[in-house]
Amino acid sequence: MKIKKVTLHLIGLTLVTPFVSSIGTVKERESILVEIEDEDGRIGWGEVVAFSSPWYTEETIKTCWHMIEDFIAPIVLSMTFDHPSQFAEEISYKLKRNNMAKAAIEGALWDIYAQRKGISLATALGGTKKNIESGVVVGMGSMETVLKTIGAYVNEGYKRVKVKIEPGKDLEVIKVIRQTFPHLPLMADANSAYSLNLVKNLQALDQFGLLMIEQPLESDDIIDHAKLQKELQTPICLDESITSYDDARKAIELGSCKVINIKSGRVGGLTEAVKIHDLCLNHHVPVWCGGMLETGISRAQNIALASLENFTIPGDISASSRYWEQDVIIPEVQVQGGKIEVPTEIGLGYKVNRQFLEQITKSKKSF
Numbered sequence: 001m002k003i004k005k006v007t008l009h010l011i012g013l014t015l016v017t018p019f020v021s022s023i024g025t026v027k028e029r030e031s032i033l034v035e036i037e038d039e040d041g042r043i044g045w046g047e048v049v050a051f052s053s054p055w056y057t058e059e060t061i062k063t064c065w066h067m068i069e070d071f072i073a074p075i076v077l078s079m080t081f082d083h084p085s086q087f088a089e090e091i092s093y094k095l096k097r098n099n100m101a102k103a104a105i106e107g108a109l110w111d112i113y114a115q116r117k118g119i120s121l122a123t124a125l126g127g128t129k130k131n132i133e134s135g136v137v138v139g140m141g142s143m144e145t146v147l148k149t150i151g152a153y154v155n156e157g158y159k160r161v162k163v164k165i166e167p168g169k170d171l172e173v174i175k176v177i178r179q180t181f182p183h184l185p186l187m188a189d190a191n192s193a194y195s196l197n198l199v200k201n202l203q204a205l206d207q208f209g210l211l212m213i214e215q216p217l218e219s220d221d222i223i224d225h226a227k228l229q230k231e232l233q234t235p236i237c238l239d240e241s242i243t244s245y246d247d248a249r250k251a252i253e254l255g256s257c258k259v260i261n262i263k264s265g266r267v268g269g270l271t272e273a274v275k276i277h278d279l280c281l282n283h284h285v286p287v288w289c290g291g292m293l294e295t296g297i298s299r300a301q302n303i304a305l306a307s308l309e310n311f312t313i314p315g316d317i318s319a320s321s322r323y324w325e326q327d328v329i330i331p332e333v334q335v336q337g338g339k340i341e342v343p344t345e346i347g348l349g350y351k352v353n354r355q356f357l358e359q360i361t362k363s364k365k366s367f
């Protein structure tokens with residue numbers, strides 16, 4: 001495979017509802033859509049899932065543009081390779097971290113690779129499931145709004161609900177949700193809002209039968225999480241702390257978590273995501289696919305990834321309409337009876353709506 005052109009499209013999409021977590025609020029979602037053309041004119045799509053500000057990880061839309069323009073695009077344009085994993089290996093050797101920038105290019109290469117093989121992206125990644133269960137994330141807000149929002153999603157058939165918590169907005173919130181929805185598969189994401197001093201706050205949540213508590217402690221920690229897991233009945237799920245296969249291996253060995261949230265952007269691409277999936281499968285650690293308030297391109301990749309067998313917990317993969325008035329892909333991602341069908345078409349399984357893309361593009365550059 002030889003790549004002849006890389007085009008970056010910086011876009012802005014307004015969220016249907018602003019998204020509030022313990023660290024920040026996102027109203028307008030900026031993304032960089034990556035279009036890659038191979039020597040035979042095949043087009044592959046990827047997406048930078050970093051946010052405009054570094055609240056989730058250190059990367060931003062601007063740092064990713066810089067990394068791709070100045071380092072990653074020149075490398076991919078100079079390479080000849082058979083499989084996206086060869087690019088992943090080369091780039092991880094030449095460039096430290098900047099995982100979301102790497103993943104955006106690598107995702108587009110996987111799309112092209114699947115097209116060249118005449119198979120779907122899901123099949124290329126080793127996925128076997130025909131459909132995946134869909135979960136949804138509810139941002140912070142008044143108790144009334146949170147309950148109303150959850151009720152609406154439950155009626156739409158979503159299989160799992162995740163709420164954001166922080167100290168002071170945890171016990172009461174979870175208690176009221178549990179009283180209203182006693183059997184709802186429910187989990188809480190803390191985005192690192194707690195410390196070991198607050199172990200009692202988290203122990204108080206054990207009584208509510210949460211599926212898991214996601215990333216309670218520091219975003220780069222696995223040691224304290226291992227201490228905390230010993231004190232909690234509720235399984236800990238790691239998100240921010242796992243940026244690579246080796247992080248996952250060490251966390252499993254230390255007992256830092258019982259579940260892992262895999263986001264291909266956070267771990268540097270789909271190749272690394274599949275490696276982490278396989279590792280977790282061998283260690284009986286269930287995984288699920290996390291969301292980044294992404295457009296349909298990254299969402300389509302997530303659907304393909306979540307079709308692998310150890311993605312046994314519904315992920316943050318919901319319908320396009322959950323986030324956008326209009327998505328960049330055709331058809332849009334639809335949830336029916338709480339499930340999303342895994343496309344069987346060649347490649348990503350969705351087409352990019354070029355006309356709409358033009359309308360939302362703020363700037364564009366080709367290399």
Ligand SMILES: [Mg+2]
Nearest residue numbers: 189214215239
């Ligand atoms: Mg999270």
